[in-house]
Amino acid sequence: MSAPFDPYHKWLGIPADEQPPSLYRLLGLRPFESDADVIDTAADQRMRLLKSLQGGKHAALSQKLLNEVSRARQRLLEPTERAAYDALLREQMKRQSAAHGSTGSVTLRCGMWPDGKAPATLEEFFQCVAASGIMTMDEVRQFHARFAEEKRPKDPKGMATELVRAKKLTKYQAICLFQGKPKQLSFGEYVIIDKLGQGGMGQVLKAEHRRMKRVVALKLISNDALNNKDAASRFEQEVHAAARLIHANIVAAFDANEHEGVHYYVMEYVDGIDLSALSRTHGPLPVAMALDYTLQAARGLAFAHGKGIVHRDIKPSNLLVDKDGTVKILDMGLARIDRPDEDTPVLTTDGQVLGTVDYMAPEQAVDTHSADARADVYSLGCTLYRLLTGEAVFSGETVMHKLLSHREAPIPPLRQKRPDVPASLEAVWRRMVAKHRDERQQSMLEVVAQLEACLRPGPQAAAEMLSPSAAYDPANASFSQFLSGMSRDNGASGGPFVSVAPARAAVAVASQSRPAETAEVTDNIKSGDTDPETLPKLRIQPPPAPPAISVSIMPSPATSRSGVSGMYVVLACGAIILLGLAAGVALFLIQGQ
Numbered sequence: 001m002s003a004p005f006d007p008y009h010k011w012l013g014i015p016a017d018e019q020p021p022s023l024y025r026l027l028g029l030r031p032f033e034s035d036a037d038v039i040d041t042a043a044d045q046r047m048r049l050l051k052s053l054q055g056g057k058h059a060a061l062s063q064k065l066l067n068e069v070s071r072a073r074q075r076l077l078e079p080t081e082r083a084a085y086d087a088l089l090r091e092q093m094k095r096q097s098a099a100h101g102s103t104g105s106v107t108l109r110c111g112m113w114p115d116g117k118a119p120a121t122l123e124e125f126f127q128c129v130a131a132s133g134i135m136t137m138d139e140v141r142q143f144h145a146r147f148a149e150e151k152r153p154k155d156p157k158g159m160a161t162e163l164v165r166a167k168k169l170t171k172y173q174a175i176c177l178f179q180g181k182p183k184q185l186s187f188g189e190y191v192i193i194d195k196l197g198q199g200g201m202g203q204v205l206k207a208e209h210r211r212m213k214r215v216v217a218l219k220l221i222s223n224d225a226l227n228n229k230d231a232a233s234r235f236e237q238e239v240h241a242a243a244r245l246i247h248a249n250i251v252a253a254f255d256a257n258e259h260e261g262v263h264y265y266v267m268e269y270v271d272g273i274d275l276s277a278l279s280r281t282h283g284p285l286p287v288a289m290a291l292d293y294t295l296q297a298a299r300g301l302a303f304a305h306g307k308g309i310v311h312r313d314i315k316p317s318n319l320l321v322d323k324d325g326t327v328k329i330l331d332m333g334l335a336r337i338d339r340p341d342e343d344t345p346v347l348t349t350d351g352q353v354l355g356t357v358d359y360m361a362p363e364q365a366v367d368t369h370s371a372d373a374r375a376d377v378y379s380l381g382c383t384l385y386r387l388l389t390g391e392a393v394f395s396g397e398t399v400m401h402k403l404l405s406h407r408e409a410p411i412p413p414l415r416q417k418r419p420d421v422p423a424s425l426e427a428v429w430r431r432m433v434a435k436h437r438d439e440r441q442q443s444m445l446e447v448v449a450q451l452e453a454c455l456r457p458g459p460q461a462a463a464e465m466l467s468p469s470a471a472y473d474p475a476n477a478s479f480s481q482f483l484s485g486m487s488r489d490n491g492a493s494g495g496p497f498v499s500v501a502p503a504r505a506a507v508a509v510a511s512q513s514r515p516a517e518t519a520e521v522t523d524n525i526k527s528g529d530t531d532p533e534t535l536p537k538l539r540i541q542p543p544p545a546p547p548a549i550s551v552s553i554m555p556s557p558a559t560s561r562s563g564v565s566g567m568y569v570v571l572a573c574g575a576i577i578l579l580g581l582a583a584g585v586a587l588f589l590i591q592g593q
Contacts, residue, residue: 005058005061007058007061007062007064007065008021008065009136010211011049011050011053011062011065011210011211012026012028012046012065013028013133013186013189013191013210014026014133015130015133015136015137016136016138017130017136017137017138022089023072023075023076023085024076024089026046026068026069026072027039027042027043027046027069027072027073027076028042028045028046028188028189028259029042029260030260031089032086032089033076033260034082035261036077038258038260038261039073039076039077040073040077041257041258041259042259042260043069043070043072043073045188045189045257045259046069047066047069047070049189049211050062050063050065050066050069051066054066113127113128113131113180113182113183114180115180115181115183116179116180116181117180118156118178118179118180119156119177119178119180120156121155121156122144122153122154122155122156122159124156125156125159125160125177125178126140126141126144128177128180128182129163129169129177129182131182131183132173132176132177132182132183132185132186133182133185133186133191134168134169134173134185134191135168140163143162143163143166143168144159147162156178157178160174160177160178161174170193170194171194172192172193172194172195173185173192173193187205187207187218187220187259187262187264188257188259188260188264189209189210189211190207190208190209190210190216190218191207191208191210192205192206192207192218193205193206193207193208193215194206196217202219202220202221202222203219203220203222204217204218204219204220205217205218205219205220206218206269215269216254216266216267216268216269217251217266217267217268217269217270218264218265218266218267219264219265219266219267220262220263220264221235221262221263221264221265223261223262235263239253239256239265241307241309243256244307244309245303245304245307245309247299247300247303247304248300248326248328249296249297249299249300249303249326249327249328249329250300250303250304250328250329251267251268251270251320251328251329251330251331252267252268253265253266253267253268254266254267254268268328270320270322270328270330271322271323272320272321272322272323273320273321274316274317274318274319274320274321274330275293275316275317275319275320275321275327275383275387276315276316276317277317278316278321279316279386279387279390283390284387284388284389284390284418285387285388287388287418287420287421287422287425289387290384290387290388291384291425291451291454291455292325293319293321293327293387294380294383294384294387294451295448295451295452295455296326296327297314297319297327297329297380297383298380298444298447298448298451299448300327300328300329301314301329301373301376301380301444302443302444302445302447302448304329305373305376305443305444310371310372310373310375310376311329311331311376311379312364312368312371312375312376312379313331313356313359313379314329314359314376314379314380314383315356315358315359315379315382315383316383316386316387317330318330318331319383357399357402357403357406358382358386358392358393358394358402359378359379359382359383359386360375360378360379360403360406361374361375361378361379361406361437362378362403362406362407362435363375363437364378365403365406365407372437373443373444374437374440374441374442375437376444377432377437377440377441377444377447378432378433378434378437378440380432380444380447381393381429381432381433382433384429384432385414385429385433388414388417388418388421389414389417389418391417393406393411393412393433394406394409394412406435407435408435411430411433411434411435413426414426414429414430422454424453424454425451425454428447428450428451428454431450432447
């Protein structure tokens with residue numbers, strides 16, 4: 001017989017041994033929270049959740065909890081009512097502690113585990129796990145009891161190891177629990193799975209929504225980053241902007257709100273690696289791969305620019321590639337207030353981030369507010385150089401030296417570092433990193449057109465390079481390539497390969513130089529095991545190549561003789577026609593006489 005449905009646990013994440021919950025626990029608040037805005041916001045979130053469940057088979061339970069949440073909000077928002085309730089709650093906690101103290105042990109109520117108190121016994125570890133909300137006390141006890149007596153874990157470390165091995169906990173969760181920090185594993189409606197990164201803006205966590213079971217990237221904004229009303233207002237504006245950007249090459253924004261005084265931002269979780277880590281792991285990428293990733297980023301930026309949003313901090317670490325090879329732009333809409341990694345030189349003025357020096361356009365260093373979409377063009381060009389060479393465009397020991405180099409130093413020749421880069425691609429890249437923005441491509445759409453032209457060898461591509469705004473006709477391009485191949489065949493002993501269908505990862509002949517490395521990098525991403533610190537080289541079987549339609553023109557003696565014979569037939573037919581016309585004219589003249 002199945003267990004009865006528990007709405008407190010299923011919907012609100014409150015385990016059975018915490019029921020009936022306190023008013024604070026019911027709203028997902030810490031005990032004795034006094035901030036009226038925080039209480040009101042938490043109650044509103046709970047009520048929206050419960051209202052969304054009123055149409056299901058548990059509608060009556062949803063309404064019951066909705067009434068309880070409403071009454072809890074009223075009591076906690078009324079100062080007199082809250083003071084009286086707090087006194088009762090403290091007395092209850094005191095009685096509970098005294099009752100357990102007489103037995104020589106202290107069993108704390110779930111959710112009240114002292115932060116930072118490492119569990120010393122197995123029983124304390126059980127309580128700590130239950131306090132996190134990941135497993136109930138009954139679940140963790142049942143897990144422990146299933147082991148044979150001689151193999152049963154005897155201490156917190158052994159228990160944590162077995163829970164990780166059984167995939168009941170992640171390594172990050174086990175470490176937090178072993179350190180006595182269960183509160184770090186719960187944030188509102190989300191269960192924290194892992195820590196993805198940390199920066200000046202805050203930290204990014206991998207989390208799962210309790211009810212929807214959707215894995216997301218949860219960005220917690222530190223209070224220092226939003227230390228005034230202007231910064232908080234900018235955060236709201238950027239969140240609204242990010243919500244409008246729904247594109248395959250932009251990380252999607254799901255939600256943004258405040259919980260217990262902490263602003264947070266919920267994003268799509270990308271199961272992959274950022275291009276900075278990928279470059280550190282594998283060094284310079286193959287030309288085809290670097291061009292493909294840059295082109296995808298350019299498409300996402302073109303969409304954002306069309307919505308009036310400029311990133312201003314494009315760099316490899318803000319470009320993620322998933323296991324399917326799709327590149328997604330990170331922090332689109334938050335770049336204006338976000339800070340790059342702490343180990344990267346940055347410029348700030350009154351808390352306003354200007355960008356990352358290695359990828360910053362010269363005009364952006366002077367005035368970030370005047371930087372437009374062409375600054376993203378420059379940054380994307382610097383990113384392409386990094387992917388192809390493994391180095392920054394300009395090096396220097398100081399931030400000022402790098403800034404001056406971006407403004408005054410000659411643009412380095414790309415093909416000197418990478419001889420396999422096609423001349424057409426270098427020409428596009430040099431325009432992207434031009435010192436003056438008027439000399440660059442004037443829109444990201446223009447960049448997209450020119451990069452796409454680099455994928456297509458032949459006259460049509462050359463024409464598009466000269467006139468990037470011209471519309472591209474695939475039929476004409478294929479026909480032009482065919483004619484180009486015909487003209488190259490004249491007098492040749494062997495016919496070249498002429499590609500008719502566009503291929504995503506084909507760059508003239510350059511992509512043929514390192515196909516094994518391309519497959520290696522692609523499949524390393526698919527493996528999900530691409531830590532640059534521990535895995536300098538990974539090798540997995542390469543995926544099948546995408547289908548391509550091709551035409552091979554190879555003249556041979558047989559085909560040459562056939563062509564000559566055909567020409568003779570045409571000449572003979574022409575001669576017969578001329579003789580027939582001449583005879584007709586002669587007959588007409590004779591009859592006329």
